[in-house]
Amino acid sequence: MTKVKLALIVCLSVLVTFGLSGTALAFHGGGVAHCDGCHTMHNSAANPIGSAAVANSKLLKGTDSSSTCLNCHNGGGGYHVASTDGSNKSQGGDFYWVKNPWSVTAYGSTTTNGGHNIVAADYAFSADADVNRQTAPGGTYAASKLGCTSCHDAHGQVNGGTKQGSGAISVSGSYGAADPTDGTIHGNYRLLGDAAYVAGDHVSDGYSFNNAAPVARANASNGTSVDYGSGMSEWCANCHNGFLAGGSASHKHPAGNDVHLNGFGTNYNSYVSTGNFTGDVATSYDSLVPFERGQTDGSLLDPTNTIGPDANSNVSCLTCHRSHASAHPSMGRWDFAEELLAESHALELQTAGTIPATAAVYYKNGATIDVATAYGTFQRSLCNKCHVQD
Numbered sequence: 001m002t003k004v005k006l007a008l009i010v011c012l013s014v015l016v017t018f019g020l021s022g023t024a025l026a027f028h029g030g031g032v033a034h035c036d037g038c039h040t041m042h043n044s045a046a047n048p049i050g051s052a053a054v055a056n057s058k059l060l061k062g063t064d065s066s067s068t069c070l071n072c073h074n075g076g077g078g079y080h081v082a083s084t085d086g087s088n089k090s091q092g093g094d095f096y097w098v099k100n101p102w103s104v105t106a107y108g109s110t111t112t113n114g115g116h117n118i119v120a121a122d123y124a125f126s127a128d129a130d131v132n133r134q135t136a137p138g139g140t141y142a143a144s145k146l147g148c149t150s151c152h153d154a155h156g157q158v159n160g161g162t163k164q165g166s167g168a169i170s171v172s173g174s175y176g177a178a179d180p181t182d183g184t185i186h187g188n189y190r191l192l193g194d195a196a197y198v199a200g201d202h203v204s205d206g207y208s209f210n211n212a213a214p215v216a217r218a219n220a221s222n223g224t225s226v227d228y229g230s231g232m233s234e235w236c237a238n239c240h241n242g243f244l245a246g247g248s249a250s251h252k253h254p255a256g257n258d259v260h261l262n263g264f265g266t267n268y269n270s271y272v273s274t275g276n277f278t279g280d281v282a283t284s285y286d287s288l289v290p291f292e293r294g295q296t297d298g299s300l301l302d303p304t305n306t307i308g309p310d311a312n313s314n315v316s317c318l319t320c321h322r323s324h325a326s327a328h329p330s331m332g333r334w335d336f337a338e339e340l341l342a343e344s345h346a347l348e349l350q351t352a353g354t355i356p357a358t359a360a361v362y363y364k365n366g367a368t369i370d371v372a373t374a375y376g377t378f379q380r381s382l383c384n385k386c387h388v389q390d
Contacts, residue, residue: 026233027266028154033213039058039061040059040060058259062120063121065200065201066119066120066122067121067122069152071122078221079221084362085358085359086355086356086358086361087356087358088222089360091369092324093322093323093324094325095324095325096119098114098117098125099113103154106345106347112329113325113328114331115326116145117147118146119144119145119147120163121148127143136239138243139350145200145202146200149200150199152190153192154187156187161324189214189215189298192213192235194212195210195213209235214230214234215228215230215232215297215298215301216301218300221302224366225304225366226287227305229298231296232318233255234257255319256316259315260312261386264386265310265386269309271335272284273379274384281307283306283307284306284307284308286364286382288362288364289319290380291315292314294312294314327359328344334371336381338377339380340377340378340380341381342371
């Protein structure tokens with residue numbers, strides 16, 4: 001009898017375990033999460049938002065939208081986006097560099113790093129004070145309203161999330177099943193706002209997106225590795241529309257679905273580092289210089305893919321920039337303002353103790369790298385991955 005009871009207990013335990021694992025979703029699984037994760041019912045002094053008992057028309061648990069997001073996403077590692085020491089190594093970068101910028105004067109000019117200045121009052125993030133950046137460069141989006149929900153649709157309301165749109169990625173709208181079946185939860189990559197998304201705090205004045213969310217696939221919530229498909233530059237142009245058109249006539253580097261690498265793809269595949277052109281297309285992909293594969297079907301993307309570009313591949317905004325912030329000028333993936341990567345301003349400041357030793361100045365796929373070891377002491381700008389001028 002005892003053995004029978006024991007067997008029943010084991011069987012029930014297994015069933016419960018499988019049952020839970022089969023239904024468990026990440027907080028943002030496919031779009032909207034449970035409401036009281038972000039909102040409070042009455043928003044009273046007895047149930048204050050964040051640390052301040054003040055009125056909030058959206059009943060948020062933070063003073064503003066970004067503060068509500070950072071209630072979970074502030075910190076180091078994993079799915080966090082704002083560390084205290086610059087140690088986060090996600091594809092999007094670390095908002096640490098916005099709160100802790102640096103400036104260096106060299107060669108007669110001043111170089112500064114930074115990123116998107118989100119407004120999150122509870123975490124001391126404020127709007128960009130530079131009078132030349134009160135609107136999005138190349139666009140009209142107001143700096144005073146920039147926040148997490150300017151880009152991310154927490155509810156997944158348009159062409160994705162709980163509406164089961166065409167987005168190819170499930171589970172947090174970020175990773176997991178490559179091709180959700182009909183009847184399951186779908187979501188856009190990183191919960192990015194889709195076409196017609198009314199961006200963030202612009203609900204009152206109706207600032208909405210014209211271009212759909214990009215197609216991409218990540219292998220984890222922190223995006224240690226991402227395979228980009230298409231549409232990233234077009235999506236960035238929802239706010240930075242002046243940068244979508246490129247070429248010598250407009251004095252902008254071309255980017256977008258129609259900007260195929262062509263011969264530059266051949267350069268990319270052969271380039272390993274300064275003076276080393278022995279690369280092979282099978283292993284030439286470099287996550288410090290990612291490209292889009294020209295793929296509109298997310299199920300055909302693979303975050304572990306090491307294959308270099310082909311005739312369908314194109315350059316995008318994220319080929320050179322990180323989306324949140326970085327240790328380098330203009331949110332660069334590498335230092336645009338220095339000839340040799342090993343002499344990057346941020347690395348020199350780190351050596352001097354101005355920047356924390358734990359800060360991830362250069363990193364690939366979630367791992368900090370020493371650029372002199374990874375590329376060589378005399379490695380020049382990674383623009384050369386495509387342009388080969390070294």
